Amino acid sequence: MIFAVIIGTEILNARREDSHFKFLRDKLIERGYELNGSFIIKDDTELMQKTFNMIKEIPDSKMFCFGGIGATPDDYTRDISAKVFTKNKMKFDKEFKKLIDNKFPNEDNTKKYNLAYWPVNSNPIRNNPINGFFGFEIEQRFFFMPGFPQMAHPMVEEILDKYFPPIAKKERYSLLAYAKESEMLDIMNALPKDVEFSTLPKLDYTSEISIAGENAKKWIEFFEKELERKGINYKIIDK
Structure with a gap:
């Protein structure tokens, strides 16, 4: 089963319109897959944790999660994903830290490094044509991307190319x-x-x-x- 989780209080209070659902739905259908559910939820840690847990408990589930992987105080996705999927174990991704240093040489990047603090055994999702910063995936099943469509949608394409080979479309x-x-x-x-x-x-x-x-x-x-x-x-x- 495939799920979308779109995290953003700003969508629910009408400060921004969602564009992830339609994009992901249509891209999956092109390859012969279908969404089983889509959730738009607030930046609320308890709600996020319960949503992630529900999806995790479904055998062979897949999740495309959009939003909340930045470094501001209201970006909870990295921490909550670690709590749900890796027993709260996290580590810095060395490749991402190096990317940050190369992008901002001669700066104190200590706070920016939080962007690279992921659940253990995560792997980068690299296709971000805007600023090059990574999303991450866990177990080739749970995919975490920025909330910005211009960054996230190329990452979706990367994920689909890697893990969702085209199958016969349903009659x-x-x-x-x-x-x-x-x-x-x-x-x-x-x-x-x-x-x-x-x-x-x-x-x-x-x-x-x-x-x-x-x-x-x-x-x-x-x-x-x-x-x-x-x-x-x-x-x-x-x-």
Whole structure:
């Protein structure tokens, strides 16, 4: 399962608009993957820890986390990720510290080094065309990036290239039924529970039916036959 965690009080109080969700969702879909959940949460340590723990407890979960890896007092992501994923163990990344020194020669970079203080066994995510500063990943599963889209989105591309090879896209078939959902409940209930089914009702009392997965063709054809049996008109949207 793949999750997005977008950390930023400024998004929730309308000082900034989110652009991470759509970007990540679309990039994953291009490669045949889908998000299982997306969370926008405040810069709140307890909430962050509970969110990270929930995702960690799901077997084989993956997490793309945006925001909070800076060095200001309200940047909690590095510390909380260490608490959740590495039993609070952290260390400085030598490569990142060297990058900071090269970028700011003849300066006291002691405070900037906090940017390179990561959970142990983290690895850098390097593709940041803005200032070159790294994000980091843990276990090739949990990915932490800056909140700035111009920095984070190239890092997402790097992660996808490394760890998310393109796979066959899920078969999906859709139709538009000229009926209310309530008129088709018996057909919906006849579908197996493991079929990925969704319905999108519209204000003109039509309903968009979508079926995806391994046997999607079989079950969309079943739906069509049942609609015909009921005398309900429909049209194929994509197939």
